[in-house]
Amino acid sequence: MTSRPFGPADLRQTVMLGLTAASFMFSASAMAQAYPSQPIKFLVPYTAGGTSDAIARQVGQRLGDVLKQPVIIENKGGAGGTVGTALVAKAPPDGYTVLVTLSSHAINPGLYKTLSYDTEKDFKAVTLLANGPQILAIHPKIPANTLKEYLDWLRKNPQESNYASGGQGTPGHLAAELLSSMSEIKFQHIPYRGGGAAVTDVIGGQVNAVWVTAxxxxxxxxxxxLKALAVTTKDRLAALPGVPTVAESGYPTYAVDAWVGMFVPASTPQDRVDILYKATSLALANPELKAALLAQGSEVIGNSPAETSTSVSSEIRLWRKLIAERGIKPE
Structure with missing residues (x-):
């Protein structure tokens, strides 16, 4: 076959192809560098007013300042956080939809027989924002001032062992179940649709105790x-330095440290996850934010995506085992 000479038309085509390729490369680079170029949505899979919502709003404001883009909070509650979580799993993996959720994210795989998403496969971890310690508090009429006195009273009055939590399978519920297992005292769980309602009924005297977020x-x-008896974390809370831990109160291996974390759909580009993580770290370093969280009983965590992923996987195994042993079912 005879080859034809390389002429002006070929030169024009070569130049155009080169320009097209260069344009594509520039556009792809610009896209990566431009993130975020629009508002970011924090989807909180619980109703407004709870721990994850409060922390999402506080962190979101600071994160918006760092990224120079507004952070919008959207609440989608239902089914222990699984409704909103499923929405994020199916959201475009572009870094603009972020799940801000409680440690129920690690509890739900053991609590629900079927979920429409896989907690480990359908999400990438960004970071854990802050801890959400649980507190055991009782109505002031209860004749106990320490955890030991309260448990001794329950042994003598087992009919009074009722307690409220923010819902079936919540960190407060499982924190109570862990102590029930260790103390060999059967507690009567009364689940509410949120910690606020649980606290209200304990204050009103309808329920004796509550396991709820700080x-x-x-x-x-x-x-x-309310009368605080113990906190579930391994260390005392700066906001309540006079309240001992459960571990100090006779159960040295006890520790339940709930958290609020950030996750994105699994296919989100890693460079965008890294941008989110670094910007969130800067937001969490803000002294005013740290002070506000401490006053609420929460402390900044801010661990890396890899550390967060490892921690969540470990907790999934821990809670799955406890849920199976205690026969805990969703509402």
Whole structure:
């Protein structure tokens, strides 16, 4: 076959192809560099007013300042957080839809027989924002001032062992179940649709005790409407330095440290995950934000995506085992 000479038309075509390729490369590079170029949505899979919502709003404001883009909070509650979580799993993996959720994210795989998503495969971890410690608090009428006194009273009055939590399978519920297992005292669980409602009924005297987040309990403890007996974390809370841990109170291996974390759809480009993580780290370093979280009973965590992923996987195994042993079912 005879080859034809390379002429002006070929030169024009070669130049055009080169320009097209260069344009594509520039556009792809610009896209990567431009993120974020629009508002970011924090989807909280719980109703407004809870721990994850409060922390999402506080962090979102600071993150927006760092990224120079607004962070919008959207609440999609239902089924222990699984409704909103499923929406994020199916969202475009572009870094603009971020799940901000509680440690129920690691509890739900053991609690629900079937989920429309896979907690480990359908999400990439960004970071854990802050811890959400649980507090055991009782109505002031209960004749106990320490955890030991309370448990001794329950042994003598087993009919009084009722307690409220923010819902079936929540960190507060499982924190109570862990102590029930260790103390060999059967507690009567009364699940509510949120920690606020649980606290209200304990203050009103309808229920004797509540296992709930520090954010929900601290204002009422300081006002004398609730009596705090113990916190679930391995260390005492800066906001309640006089309240001992469960571990200090006779159960040295006990520790339940709930958290609020950030996750994105699994196919989100890693460079965008890294941008989110670094920007969130800067937001969490803000002294005013740190002080506000401490006053609520929460402390900044801010661990890396890899650390977060490892931690969540470990917790999934831990809670799955406890849920199976205690026969805990969803509502």
């Amino acid at each position: 954010i929900a309990a601290i204002p009422h403890i300081k006002a004398g409407r």
